[in-house]
Amino acid sequence: xxxxxxxxxxxxxxxxxxxxxxxxxxxxxxxxxxxxxxxxxxxxxxxxxxxxxxxxxxxxxxxxxxxxxxxxxxxxxxxxxxxxxxxxxxxxxxxxxxxxxxxxxxxxxxxxxxxxxxxxxxxxxxxxxxxxxxxxxxxxxxxxxxxxxxxxxxxxxxxxxxxxxxxxxxxxxxxxxxxxxxxxxxxx
Amino acid sequence: xxxxxxxxxxxxxxxxxxxxxxxxxxxxxxxxxxxxxxxxxxxxxxxxxxxxxxxxxxxxxxxxxxxxxxxxxxxxxxxxxxxxxxxxxxxxxxxxxxxxxxxxxxxxxxxxxxxxxxxxxxxxxxxxxxxxxxxxxxxxxxxxxxxxxxxxxxxxxxxxxxxxxxxxxxxxxxxxxxxxxxxxxxxxxxxxxxxxxxxxxxxxxxxxxxxxxxxxxxxxxxxxxxxxxxxxxxxxxxxxxxxxxxxxxxxxxxxxxxxxxxxxxxxxxxxxxxxxxxxxxxxxxxxxxxxxxxxxxxxxxxxxxxxxxxxxxxxxxxxxxxxxxxxxxxxxxxxxxxxxxxxxxxxxxxxxxxxxxxxxxxxxxxxxxxxxxxxxxxxxxxxxxxxxxxxxxxxxxxxxxxxxxxxxxxxxxxxxxxxxxxxxxxxxxxxxxxxxxxxxxxxxxxxxxxxxxxxxxxxxxxxxxxxxxxxxxxxxxxxxxxxxxxxxxxxxxxxxxxxxxxxxxxxxxxxxxxxxxxxxxxxxxxxxxxxxxxxxxxxxx
Numbered sequence: 123x124x125x126x127x128x129x130x131x132x133x134x135x136x137x138x139x140x141x142x143x144x145x146x147x148x149x150x151x152x153x154x155x156x157x158x159x160x161x162x163x164x165x166x167x168x169x170x171x172x173x174x175x176x177x178x179x180x181x182x183x184x185x186x187x188x189x190x191x192x193x194x195x196x197x198x199x200x201x202x203x204x205x206x207x208x209x210x211x212x213x214x215x216x217x218x219x220x221x222x223x224x225x226x227x228x229x230x231x232x233x234x235x236x237x238x239x240x241x242x243x244x245x246x247x248x249x250x251x252x253x254x255x256x257x258x259x260x261x262x263x264x265x266x267x268x269x270x271x272x273x274x275x276x277x278x279x280x281x282x283x284x285x286x287x288x289x290x291x292x293x294x295x296x297x298x299x300x301x302x303x304x305x306x307x308x309x310x
Numbered sequence: 311x312x313x314x315x316x317x318x319x320x321x322x323x324x325x326x327x328x329x330x331x332x333x334x335x336x337x338x339x340x341x342x343x344x345x346x347x348x349x350x351x352x353x354x355x356x357x358x359x360x361x362x363x364x365x366x367x368x369x370x371x372x373x374x375x376x377x378x379x380x381x382x383x384x385x386x387x388x389x390x391x392x393x394x395x396x397x398x399x400x401x402x403x404x405x406x407x408x409x410x411x412x413x414x415x416x417x418x419x420x421x422x423x424x425x426x427x428x429x430x431x432x433x434x435x436x437x438x439x440x441x442x443x444x445x446x447x448x449x450x451x452x453x454x455x456x457x458x459x460x461x462x463x464x465x466x467x468x469x470x471x472x473x474x475x476x477x478x479x480x481x482x483x484x485x486x487x488x489x490x491x492x493x494x495x496x497x498x499x500x501x502x503x504x505x506x507x508x509x510x511x512x513x514x515x516x517x518x519x520x521x522x523x524x525x526x527x528x529x530x531x532x533x534x535x536x537x538x539x540x541x542x543x544x545x546x547x548x549x550x551x552x553x554x555x556x557x558x559x560x561x562x563x564x565x566x567x568x569x570x571x572x573x574x575x576x577x578x579x580x581x582x583x584x585x586x587x588x589x590x591x592x593x594x595x596x597x598x599x600x601x602x603x604x605x606x607x608x609x610x611x612x613x614x615x616x617x618x619x620x621x622x623x624x625x626x627x628x629x630x631x632x633x634x635x636x637x638x639x640x641x642x643x644x645x646x647x648x649x650x651x652x653x654x655x656x657x658x659x660x661x662x663x664x665x666x667x668x669x670x671x672x673x674x675x676x677x678x679x680x681x682x683x684x685x686x687x688x689x690x691x692x693x694x695x696x697x698x699x700x701x702x703x704x705x706x707x708x709x710x711x712x713x714x715x716x717x718x719x720x721x722x723x724x725x726x727x728x729x730x731x732x733x734x735x736x737x738x739x740x741x742x743x744x745x746x747x748x749x750x751x752x753x754x755x756x757x758x759x760x761x762x763x764x765x766x767x768x769x770x771x772x773x774x775x776x777x778x779x780x781x782x783x784x785x786x787x788x789x790x791x792x793x794x795x796x797x798x799x800x801x802x803x804x805x806x807x808x809x810x811x812x813x814x815x816x817x818x819x820x821x822x823x824x825x826x827x828x829x830x831x832x833x834x835x836x837x838x839x840x841x842x843x844x845x846x847x848x849x850x851x
Contacts, residue, residue: 133666134668135671142480143314143480146314146480147314150314150482155481155482156314156480156481156482157446157479157480157481158479158480158481159475159478159479159480160478160480161421161422161474161478162339162340162342162343162422162478162775167668167669167670167671167698167701167773168666168668168669168670168671169666169667169668169669170665170666181481182555182556182557182559182560182563183553183556183557183559183560183635183636184446184475184479184480184481184556185475185557185635185636187560187635187636187637187640187654188637188653188654188656189654190654200663200666201666203659203661203663204659204663206657206659207656207657207658207659208654208656208657209657210654224664224666225664225705225706226662226664227663227664228661228662228663232661233661236659236660236661240657
């Protein structure tokens with residue numbers, strides 16, 4: 123296969139680095155060559171955060187070019203909409219139905235309407251809401267979304283590989299909670 | 311062993327494999343994990359790790375260790391090399407004893423840097439310091455090991471020049487597992503003033519020795535495998551280095567081209583003979599490098615000797631501002647080859663999406679300070695500083711009239727205070743105060759200006775990811791140490807009006823600001839309240 127290009131987007135503090143670690147590791151468990159690029163520091167203080175992952179037979183650059191993403195994985199709906207402007211036809215959008223307030227931001231309804239108006243295949247999931255309700259913790263919404271993406275085959279990662287990756291990456295203390303979130307999304 | 315590593319983690323592993331035993335530096339983005347993550351594992355490898363009070367002190371700390379025979383690693387972000395340059399340049403003259411590698415991490419596109427989009431490669435050339443440029447985490451590991459070997463062999467500091475997309479890149483890295491259980495082994499300083507002291511007329515002699523040494527290293531680079539050629543066809547070639555090489559490889563794939571590429575692992579000194587040989591059969595050459603055109607300038611000179619007819623492309627087809635990516639290289643390459651390449655058009659969303667910039671965290675103590683200052687002193691001049699407090703310049707606060715470098719808020723406030731009748735308020739964090747704030751404080755007292763200095767003491771160096779500093783009573787390796795008191799330093803500097811308060815008491819803050827702004831000499835308010843993130847983390851553990 124051609125290299126698989128993934129863009130993760132969200133707001134600083136939403137757990138994007140852990141999410142990236144899990145997907146990187148899952149790709150490696152699958153036997154792919156993998157490279158990713160992340161940002162730390164200033165952008166982590168509540169600003170927009172974007173991370174890139176590429177995996178396949180042989181990857182050189184860790185960054186996904188505009189229009190080349192296969193999957194856009196958005197932890198926040200407005201950031202998903204922002205990123206969708208840079209999506210090519212083939213890109214699928216996986217969006218957490220969740221917005222973080224910002225002065226001057228459009229309403230959640232407007233954002234969702236705009237997302238639906240785009241030409242890309244759209245998958246909206248109530249990841250934050252479900253995790254908060256059923257697990258009393260919404261930071262694990264990232265793993266919920268991984269579970270969903272695996273079940274719906276939005277990325278070429280098998281369930282066993284994803285679970286193995288979670289075990290390899292997540293500290294023992296939080297493992298059970300993260301696996302529960304993964305299963306919750308997987309069964310959605 | 312094969313494991314997914316961040317570029318910075320690979321640098322740690324490379325240093326361990328090379329036998330490093332002393333690590334110093336100052337935290338900044340994108341290099342901070344080198345110190346932070348090293349500290350978590352250092353004890354079991356018998357390695358000493360510290361955060362120095364600033365990069366100059368950090369380098370000097372490593373110089374002392376190197377002269378005592380230890381292998382040392384120094385780490386800093388781009389601007390750090392400006393701070394330490396005063397000692398870095400003489401270090402090239404004296405040379406090292408124990409090997410020393412200095413990681414300097416640039417941040418093209420200013421992802422987490424305020425002051426300038428700096429290309430630190432200039433220091434390598436004018437300081438005569440051998441410099442390697444890795445492209446990915448595997449090379450971070452390999453090049454770090456090699457950098458220690460070069461330093462050991464030639465008794466010179468070696469710079470490992472990285473960029474954000476290298477430091478914060480992850481990939482599976484093959485590395486050797488270093489055995490644990492070692493104790494930190496002390497060295498011995500064997501006196502050698504002839505070598506360790508710069509003083510004329512010896513200084514000029516040392517310069518001669520340095521230039522001779524660089525010639526020898528140049529001969530070494532000619533044979534080095536890290537200046538590698540990817541064979542290709544045709545009369546168009548590419549020269550590149552660092553992460554740009556990865557974009558070049560992708561761009562060649564996208565455009566279905568098979569061109570020869572010379573990837574330079576050495577930025578300085580250049581393997582001139584190898585380059586001449588590479589460019590000799592070419593008609594066109596594309597130089598792909600980020601920001602300023604250092605390679606291109608060198609190549610313009612080398613071409614005159616080796617291939618005067620060669621047409622060189624560089625910054626006439628690539629941007630000088632902002633990091634490179636595959637798309638930008640595709641555009642450049644298409645121009646050189648006379649090929650078509652359509653850039654991706656970003657869709658117009660028909661909906662205004664506001665920029666989501668950095669903001670103060672929920673519960674941040676600064677939330678109490680900025681609005682109070684704005685209300686009490688709407689006409690004051692606010693000089694800003696580096697750290698979380700620079701969010702003062704963003705909405706909804708918008709109170710930052712200047713922003714320069716670490717500690718500059720007070721230096722500039724002094725100048726404004728002396729030059730005008732206006733009220734001046736400088737805003738600085740505790741980490742920055744220890745880094746570069748004491749000297750301008752002393753200056754303001756000595757030269758009699760009257761700014762109001764606000765120190766936002768959130769009890770940690772927060773912005774770069776919560777590093778220990780002298781105000782905390784803890785070292786990087788978790789040992790107890792003297793908890794340095796900011797007000798005592800200010801008192802000792804001669805500041806007479808000092809108030810320490812908790813900014814949550816906004817009435818008290820307001821009253822003190824009003825009172826101090828009327829003073830005829832410098833005054834200081836220390837707003838002391840723990841970083842909200844740190845507080846939440848402490849409660850959790």
